[in-house]
Amino acid sequence: MGIMSKILGGGGARSTEDYVELDLDDFDTARGEAGMTVHIAEIGGQQDVVAIKDAVYDGDFVIADITRLRTRDRTVEHIIDELRQVAREVDGDIVQKGDDQLIVAPTGVTIARRKLGAKTR
Template sequence: MGIMSKILGGGGNRSVEDYVELDLDDFAEARGEARTQVHIAEIADQGDVIPIKDAVYDGDLVIADITRHSTSDRTVEHIVDELRQVAQEVDGDIVQKGDDQLILAPTGVTISREKLE
């Protein structure tokens, strides 16, 4: 008997209709836990940093597009420094992916610097 047959109850004669899809929102509420969200942001100017900081302080992960700035742009340097400080304050993490993205993680989340293989 294969592993799937064991999981499905021995005979493997169950169908999709035998299973119920769980609503994860209801499950999280029942446990009383907050859910971490992943936000996508675009940084066009310094004002765009405020909602990003708020999200990270709230425990959410942010992927921010910085393509509107060149990597030698002083504005980007200032923004990265400000967001790096936020990551340090919350004991999170920050990485720059290429020239076009920043990834900020909240408290207790680290971002691997290695690609999955």
């Protein structure tokens, strides 16, 4: 299951009746510029880390799919360590969600370690 399926929900057959098409003209688009952008990325190797680092240094949030790295443990460890250092440098945060996603947050953003609505024990 890919990163977008996990974010948007996967499984089960979907039909066009399950979705509503939104017309942007129906919404107020006169709002100001966003202070942060959420980027979706795929990491296939060390070369993909540069763009993620740049985005986090620019104050943006990144959700990265690391499924293509599973077989190369040393590469995964090195990439995670490098992105962990970036998160520390900008006073942001980083978490690994399962075996397939890294979430890197910029300055001043903390990522909760517990799902919303999860019961505490």
